[in-house]
Amino acid sequence: MTAARTGLGDLEEAPGPGRRRERAADRHGTGVGLPAWMWFPAALGFLLIALPVFGLLWEADWAEMPSLLTSPAALSALRLSLLTAAVSTTLCLLFGGPLAVVLARGRINRFPGLMRAIRSIVLLPLVLPPVVGGLALLFLLGARGLVGQGLNTAFGIFIPFTTIAVILAQTFVAMPFLIVALEGALRTAGERYEATAATLGASPALAFRRVTVPLVLPGLASGLVLAFARCMGEFGATIAFAGSLEGTTRTLPLLVYLQGETDIAGAVALSLLLVVVSLIVIVVGRPRGTDGQR
Amino acid sequence: MNTRSAYRAAGAVVSAAALGLLAACGGGGGDAGGEAGQGDQAQAGGPLTVFAAASLTGTFEELEREFEAANPGTDVTFNFAGSSTLAQQITQGAPADVFASADQSNMDKVTEPELTEGEPTLFATNTLQIAVAPQNPKDVTSLETLTQPDLRTVICAPQVPCGAATERVEQAAGVDIPAVSEEQDVKAVLQKVQTGNADAGLVYKTDVAASGGQVEGVDFPQASEAVNDYPIAVLKSTRNAELAQRWVEFVTGDEGKRVLEAAGFGSP
Numbered sequence: 001m002t003a004a005r006t007g008l009g010d011l012e013e014a015p016g017p018g019r020r021r022e023r024a025a026d027r028h029g030t031g032v033g034l035p036a037w038m039w040f041p042a043a044l045g046f047l048l049i050a051l052p053v054f055g056l057l058w059e060a061d062w063a064e065m066p067s068l069l070t071s072p073a074a075l076s077a078l079r080l081s082l083l084t085a086a087v088s089t090t091l092c093l094l095f096g097g098p099l100a101v102v103l104a105r106g107r108i109n110r111f112p113g114l115m116r117a118i119r120s121i122v123l124l125p126l127v128l129p130p131v132v133g134g135l136a137l138l139f140l141l142g143a144r145g146l147v148g149q150g151l152n153t154a155f156g157i158f159i160p161f162t163t164i165a166v167i168l169a170q171t172f173v174a175m176p177f178l179i180v181a182l183e184g185a186l187r188t189a190g191e192r193y194e195a196t197a198a199t200l201g202a203s204p205a206l207a208f209r210r211v212t213v214p215l216v217l218p219g220l221a222s223g224l225v226l227a228f229a230r231c232m233g234e235f236g237a238t239i240a241f242a243g244s245l246e247g248t249t250r251t252l253p254l255l256v257y258l259q260g261e262t263d264i265a266g267a268v269a270l271s272l273l274l275v276v277v278s279l280i281v282i283v284v285g286r287p288r289g290t291d292g293q294r
Numbered sequence: 295m296n297t298r299s300a301y302r303a304a305g306a307v308v309s310a311a312a313l314g315l316l317a318a319c320g321g322g323g324g325d326a327g328g329e330a331g332q333g334d335q336a337q338a339g340g341p342l343t344v345f346a347a348a349s350l351t352g353t354f355e356e357l358e359r360e361f362e363a364a365n366p367g368t369d370v371t372f373n374f375a376g377s378s379t380l381a382q383q384i385t386q387g388a389p390a391d392v393f394a395s396a397d398q399s400n401m402d403k404v405t406e407p408e409l410t411e412g413e414p415t416l417f418a419t420n421t422l423q424i425a426v427a428p429q430n431p432k433d434v435t436s437l438e439t440l441t442q443p444d445l446r447t448v449i450c451a452p453q454v455p456c457g458a459a460t461e462r463v464e465q466a467a468g469v470d471i472p473a474v475s476e477e478q479d480v481k482a483v484l485q486k487v488q489t490g491n492a493d494a495g496l497v498y499k500t501d502v503a504a505s506g507g508q509v510e511g512v513d514f515p516q517a518s519e520a521v522n523d524y525p526i527a528v529l530k531s532t533r534n535a536e537l538a539q540r541w542v543e544f545v546t547g548d549e550g551k552r553v554l555e556a557a558g559f560g561s562p
Contacts, residue, residue, distance in 0.1 A: 143490040160491045161446070161474040243475025243486070244451065250476075258478055261378050261453040 061265045068269035076247045077255040085231035088170035092227045096175040104186035126176045134240025165242035166249050170231040178223035185219020225285035339367025345380045347396035353557045391532040397455045401525040414525035416562035417546045418554045420498045423511040425487045432493045437467040437514050448483050448492040451476040459520035460496045466519035503558035
């Protein structure tokens with residue numbers, strides 16, 4: 001660990017010419033220290049991701065595309081998906097952001113293992129099949145659920161089958177994406193600058209606002225993009241918890257799945273729409289951090 | 295020490311299983327059925343892949359046990375899914391010996407490109423029933439009751455067979471059910487009623503029967519307007535036409551009828 005870090009440091013602080021040569025080599029992509037064999041599995045990996053999308057393009061009925069995409073069902077699903085994903089991403093930021101900061105920087109001295117336990121639970125939606133998450137939400141907030149029963153009898157609130165259920169399902173599955181990205185950025189940034197700010201008399205709140213936030217902005221942005229993309233694609237938790245009704249709970253992925261039952265051309269067109277929206281989110285929203293040029 | 299003996303035991307199990315597989319694969323004219331002393335059955339043995347509508351899961355699994363007992367050396371495996379999914383898989387070249395569909399239109403998708411051996415046979419019918427919580431707390435008595443605004447009803451989306459049937463009974467009754475959700479398949483509808491999140495759901499009689507008392511079924515007269523026919527056929531892609539035919543005869547025969555009727559299916 002220490003040795004490796006020293007080695008890297010040596011490279012970084014190498015005298016002028018050597019350093020410049022290394023940068024130039026990087027720019028021309030000659031792949032310094034890259035074993036040649038790695039190109040082969042890398043190419044296969046790329047094809048595995050890219051070819052299915054190509055398959056969709058191949059299957060698409062381009063002449064019918066405009067009418068397929070402007071059907072009332074498609075427009076309503078697109079509107080619902082964009083709206084719910086935007087609200088869910090905001091909720092991820094409002095609650096997942098502070099949670100990531102607490103996980104990265106918080107100290108609970110009396111229970112050192114507690115943080116690790118909390119982190120494991122927070123990351124659960126990443127590994128859990130979304131449909132399991134949906135069922136879990138249903139058993140918490142459904143008619144006979146722990147919380148749902150109380151809400152229903154006390155306030156007459158019933159969450160399943162509503163747009164709120166869609167948002168809760170999306171927030172549940174997407175929040176860990178934001179937390180992982182942000183917590184990683186916070187750990188990489190370290191606390192040196194905040195310490196310096198404190199010696200200059202900044203309060204924790206001021207140091208957080210003026211030092212921490214600007215430092216982790218790229219990580220936060222990439223976390224938000226990931227969370228939004230995950231919300232747009234959410235299927236399993238939504239169908240299990242919120243059901244499927246046009247205009248209320250039937251988001252784009254749910255409509256794609258349903259359309260596939262009877263109308264393959266329609267399903268393909270909607271799938272491509274989802275691909276395009278996701279690409280826009282990734283390309284426009286991609287912070288420089290994910291390009292590897294910090 | 296313990297781990298090592300555990301490994302050894304696991305190894306023994308694996309090799310036994312491998313031997314079993316080898317023996318099964320050796321089939322054909324082989325010695326698998328030798329002990330039974332019935333030459334023709336040994337010949338007909340082997341693997342059989344049946345693509346069947348999800349609503350047939352319980353009945354076909356029961357029939358499988360009886361069929362395998364009666365035909366030593368056979369191993370029936372199922373692919374249970376929505377009929378449209380199965381029809382799509384078959385037309386895309388999925389290897390299957392028999393297709394049992396929950397409706398005629400999905401069977402047509404397979405017969406039109408002439409992927410079946412001969413004409414399909416109808417072997418069962420299924421009709422809709424209103425599923426409600428046990429003891430029917432909301433007092434649902436007819437389709438008309440489902441239009442009450444304080445009642446949460448879940449139905450199938452019109453794109454899937456149970457949803458198409460729902461549309462037909464709605465038309466026959468002259469009602470428009472304000473459903474809170476239009477699900478992808480009938481099991482999802484049933485689950486919403488079972489968990490108490492929906493007060494009522496339109497499902498098949500067989501689903502109510504299979505729920506083991508978790509939901510109660512309410513009959514309504516318009517159900518006869520949407521009778522689902524279940525056709526079954528041997529597929530051209532079969533590698534064991536004789537065994538496939540025997541399965542079809544078993545399902546359409548007396549034994550099949552008995553099991554299907556017990557599960558709530560009607561006879562065609």
